Amino acid sequence: MCGIVGCILKENEDVAPILFDCISKLEYRGYDSIGLATFSDGKINIKKDKGKIIEVDKSLDLKDMPGSFGIAHVRWATHGDPSKLNAHPHVDEDNTVAVVHNGIIENYLEIKEELISEGHVFKSDTDTEVIAHLIEKFMDEGFDLEHAVRKTIGIIEGAYALAAISINEPDKIVATRKDSPLIVGLGENGYYLASDSPAILKYAKDIIYPEKGEIVIIDRDGVVVHDEFDNVVNKDIETINWTPEMAEKEGYDHFMIKEINEQATAVRNTLTQRENVQEIIDDIGDIQRICFVACGTSYHASLTGKYLMESLAGIPTDVILASEFKYSANTLNDKTLVIFISQSGETADSLKALDVANQTSKTLGIVNVAGSAITRRADYVIQTQAGPEIGVAATKTYVAQLTSIYLLAALVSENDELLNELDMVPDFIDETLKDVDYVMELSKRYNYARDFFYLGRGYSYPTALEGALKLKEISYIHGEGYAAGELKHGPLALIDEGIPVVVIIPPGDNYRKTMSNLEEVKSRGANVLAIGSKDDESLKAKANAVIGINPEVKEIIAPLVYIVPLQLIAYYITLEKGHDPDKPKNLAKCVTVE
Ligand code: F6R
Helix, strand or coil: CCEEEEEEECCCCCCHHHHHHHHHCCHHHCCCEEEEEEEECCEEEEEEEECCHHHHHHHHCCCCCCCCEEEEEEECCCCCCCCCCCCCCEECCCCCEEEEEEEEECCHHHHHHHHHHCCCCCCCCCCCHHHHHHHHHHHHCCCCHHHHHHHHHCCCCEEEEEEEEECCCCCEEEEEEEECCCEEEECCCEEEEECCHHHCCCCCCEEECCCCCCEEEEECCEEEEECCCCCECCCCCEECCCCHHHHCCCCCCCHHHHHHHCHHHHHHHHHCCHHHHHHHHHHHCCCCEEEEEECHHHHHHHHHHHHHHHHHHCCCEEEEEHHHHHHHHHHCCCCEEEEEEECCCCCHHHHHHHHHHHCCCEEEEEECCCCCHHHHHCCEEEECCCCCCCCCCCCHHHHHHHHHHHHHHHHHCCCHHHHHHHHHHHHHHHHHHCCHHHHHHHHHHHCCCCEEEEEECCCHHHHHHHHHHHHHHHHCCEEEEEEHHHHHHCHHHHCCCCCEEEEEECCCCCHHHHHHHHHHHHCCCCEEEEEEECCCHHHHHHCCEEEEECCCCCHHHHHHHHHHHHHHHHHHHHHHCCCCCCCCCCCCCCCCCC
């Protein structure tokens, strides 16, 4: 949901090419507009417009701007259409202050009305513009940039990470945050601000994580962080172990397909967390109930967690959508472990739920981004080792989340057999990826469809939901995941001649019942694409097409492997339809608004 960047170079060189490079790495956070502001010769230069970065750069040449410090923004519109006027940076009427902002200012209308009555003139429909006017107003009253920002955050309500520059205080960027992410990078050639680390990996590895309400002041000499009483805060400096290459396409056409191909590594690396997971289990002690809380793909990983925890460890487990969590808060107690699953660690719905859970229960975050808000607020953290994920559709972070959940369940239930099976998963994933040509061919056969159904039972039910979500979010084809046994209770009415039904049917206890469901849809004319064992001759005879998986992949670990062809199908159908799988419309990678 929007990305911001700021940079001040130690030497007097043009910063625009670096700002452009950094903000381009955050395009997954918003891609309806882009804008840069730099400072030179006593004035603020701004280039901004609606459109993807590449389009705007082509018409405005964003890299060609004078000035050795500045700020930049990619937008995911919330208040006001994507347009040049609504694109950030925003300025006051005299162009003395420029601001970039990620988040939502909830009380902006009241503030705007008051500022208009004082004579301020607004140009955009955004909530952000009030920030520029407020800072200017306070600077006019005699406050310096830092204190004008502090006064401003005393007035605005909502979520924000913001950075501001002023013509009255050259060579300085002031930034702050509340409920939206912001990191500060200490690089060799300068100092950086960003919403997320991929933006600055190339330039800075040493990172400071500002807390809510702290004010960050960066100039050519370094970074100072002040608390609300103007005291200097001595922040820890943490080093990121991700490399810049990890956030590049490295020869792949899209991040999504690169990340699908990195899944074996993501699983392998996440399995190295075993000792950490065991320590957490030992420390947590007696737990009588587990609640998983998450959104979207992370919610589907959580559903698999329920099946594992209940069947292996016998611990009653609920899975609650983060946005609905507060309605269950009355049932929590200190014997409940609330597990938050999130690739970004910044999802607003999950953070709100975490604040609720922290009041009564022990909390554990399973998160991919180090230093993100969930990692700082949960009692315990397992960091999934997927590396940076840039494609908006979660793929490798999903299998890494699953891997952490499997580790947790296997260690809680002391299930060595499952631990051994997990070690084989990376090879199963790589083997499955070799069938890519066949999946491409199938994608050509199925891209006609307007609707898809995905069916699975038990462990394969969350896989069905996740397969359907992947398809709908990037190809814009309607995909519906169902528990296979539930179809006949209503949705079967929708099954028609030729409608594609993807059936996830690994060998195991649920095989026969799932096969009956497959036959139910087949006999009503569905075009059945089954994902099952390579050796399953009877499946080949019944389905219209089968993607074969190694027969050793049994039901219990199937979620980690059977999702791979479903991701590939979604990806290749999306290409067939001419859409960009990395940047689906209306979506952003990190959802920092409720
Ligand atoms: C779908 C997808 C989203 C996220 C959801 C939660 O591919 O990525 O559904 O899973 O927005 O995000 P995180 O995991 O960052 O909390």
